[in-house]
Amino acid sequence: MADSGSELFDTIIIGAGIAGLNTAYRIQSSFPNHKYAILESRASLGGTWDLFRYPGIRCDSPMHMFNFAWRPWTSDIAIASGADILKYLRESAAVTGIDQKIMYGHRLVRANWSSENAHWHLTVDTSGGQKQLYTRWIVICTGYYSYADPADIHIPGIENFAGRVIRPQFWPQDYDYANKHIAVIGSGATAVTLVPELAKKAAKVTMLQRSPTYIIPFPTISPISAALKHYLPAWLVSQIARLWGLLQTYFILKACKKNPSKWAGLMKQDMARQLPSRIPVDPHFLPKYNPWQQRLCIAPDGDFFEALRSGKADVFTDSIARVSGSGIELASGTTLQVDDIIVATGLRLEIAGNYQLSIDGEEFKIGGTFFWRSLMLKDVPNLGLMIGYSDQSWTVGIEIGAKVFCRVLSLMRKRGVTIAVPRMSEDEMRDIKKTELLDLTSTYVVEGLDQLPKGGDKQPWKPKESYMWDWWVARWANLEKGLELSGGGI
Numbered sequence: 034m035a036d037s038g039s040e041l042f043d044t045i046i047i048g049a050g051i052a053g054l055n056t057a058y059r060i061q062s063s064f065p066n067h068k069y070a071i072l073e074s075r076a077s078l079g080g081t082w083d084l085f086r087y088p089g090i091r092c093d094s095p096m097h098m099f100n101f102a103w104r105p106w107t108s109d110i111a112i113a114s115g116a117d118i119l120k121y122l123r124e125s126a127a128v129t130g131i132d133q134k135i136m137y138g139h140r141l142v143r144a145n146w147s148s149e150n151a152h153w154h155l156t157v158d159t160s161g162g163q164k165q166l167y168t169r170w171i172v173i174c175t176g177y178y179s180y181a182d183p184a185d186i187h188i189p190g191i192e193n194f195a196g197r198v199i200r201p202q203f204w205p206q207d208y209d210y211a212n213k214h215i216a217v218i219g220s221g222a223t224a225v226t227l228v229p230e231l232a233k234k235a236a237k238v239t240m241l242q243r244s245p246t247y248i249i250p251f252p253t254i255s256p257i258s259a260a261l262k263h264y265l266p267a268w269l270v271s272q273i274a275r276l277w278g279l280l281q282t283y284f285i286l287k288a289c290k291k292n293p294s295k296w297a298g299l300m301k302q303d304m305a306r307q308l309p310s311r312i313p314v315d316p317h318f319l320p321k322y323n324p325w326q327q328r329l330c331i332a333p334d335g336d337f338f339e340a341l342r343s344g345k346a347d348v349f350t351d352s353i354a355r356v357s358g359s360g361i362e363l364a365s366g367t368t369l370q371v372d373d374i375i376v377a378t379g380l381r382l383e384i385a386g387n388y389q390l391s392i393d394g395e396e397f398k399i400g401g402t403f404f405w406r407s408l409m410l411k412d413v414p415n416l417g418l419m420i421g422y423s424d425q426s427w428t429v430g431i432e433i434g435a436k437v438f439c440r441v442l443s444l445m446r447k448r449g450v451t452i453a454v455p456r457m458s459e460d461e462m463r464d465i466k467k468t469e470l471l472d473l474t475s476t477y478v479v480e481g482l483d484q485l486p487k488g489g490d491k492q493p494w495k496p497k498e499s500y501m502w503d504w505w506v507a508r509w510a511n512l513e514k515g516l517e518l519s520g521g522g523i
Contacts, residue, residue, distance in 0.1 A: 074138070087223070
């Protein structure tokens with residue numbers, strides 16, 4: 034554990050998940066003498082991959098893109114389990130010494146920027162009481178959803194149910210679901226992961242969805258890695274697989290956005306081919322939205338469809354009229370008799386951990402504020418916010434943010450200044466059009482948009498677009514555009 038003391042840090046990173054570890058590596062590799070620490074509210078690193086422990090949890094992005102660019106994923110397993118990802122993160126932190134910079138059990142309560150002192154004053158809750166820390170920079174790496182509160186969904190009569198009601202976010206490790214009849218409410222990535230895994234031991238698993246989603250079979254083993262691993266070093270195979278994945282994602286996204294109807298039709302045909310004859314395509318596998326208006330769900334080696342074909346899993350598309358003591362009554366009149374209910378209805382959007390942020394004692398909100406270079410907030414000094422992609426691998430998105438951050442630090446050193454603040458002129462404010470940071474229509478995103486920063490239709494305020502273009506921007510774009518530099522030497 035890092036020793037906090039009362040000294041002034043150069044940077045304090047909030048969160049020891051993927052974004053926090055990546056930012057830490059980029060800082061220490063670019064600036065060996067930069068004094069930084071990571072505050073982690075939990076007792077261990079890993080973020081999402083330490084929090085979620087439900088059966089079958091895995092990554093829905095190929096690991097050769099989801100891994101850190103500086104530590105290749107050398108296995109040919111493309112869709113990795115949560116346990117393997119957590120192991121990878123722990124090893125990555127240990128071999129780089131980042132784990133020694135983490136202050137566990139430190140939860141940020143509030144942070145105030147002092148213009149007089151040109152630094153942030155942090156109030157932090159610990160097991161031993163509150164602590165005061167001071168830093169020139171804060172970089173927030175806490176992701177985009179609440180760890181404490183999942184999406185709030187009203188299910189009539191759920192309080193009357195006699196069986197167990199479980200949220201995947203708080204999965205009980207003592208839960209034995211063998212030979213049980215289980216309803217999984219939801220149709221997103223968590224539900225699509227849980228159904229085939231629970232079906233291995235349960236008597237029957239029924240996925241109850243209000244509306245269907247796209248579910249795409251994807252090979253667990255990377256064909257490129259499997260083909261090349263006998264001829265090339267593991268690190269090189271990983272880099273080739275990563276490049277291939279980035280290019281493939283780029284062109285598929287462009288194709289889906291250019292001709293969404295065509296790709297929607299192809300994906301629906303593919304799902305239809307996987308289904309048993311007893312399950313009709315309509316209405317269960319006909320999404321009403323186009324690909325990438327919401328995230329696609331991955332089924333490793335088609336495991337979701339295999340569970341349906343086995344007869345141990347089923348799907349209903351309907352609304353819940355009410356929940357009784359022994360089951361779920363649907364709007365259509367059908368009743369599902371179940372022993373337990375898994376409520377996999379999504380996350381609650383939350384940016385920056387819901388703590389108080391202020392400048393000279395005046396509180397400000399992240400939601401609605403313009404986002405400079407997808408890193409900093411308009412009129413807020415020395416604060417970075419790492420947000421990944423919504424339609425590509427999260428890790429490559431936060432890698433872009435870390436590169437921009439290190440370039441800002443380099444620019445400040447070159448100019449001999451201590452303060453960087455994104456600014457927008459009155460003319461720009463008058464002409465710019467706000468755009469959303471996450472271009473998705475998922476319920477949890479739409480309901481939480483007021484918490485997110487806003488992009489603009491002009492640089493340097495445009496949101497990230499695609500990794501290829503964003504990498505160029507992060508590497509070469511003029512950082513002094515829209516960035517005010519001031520203060521004495523570092």
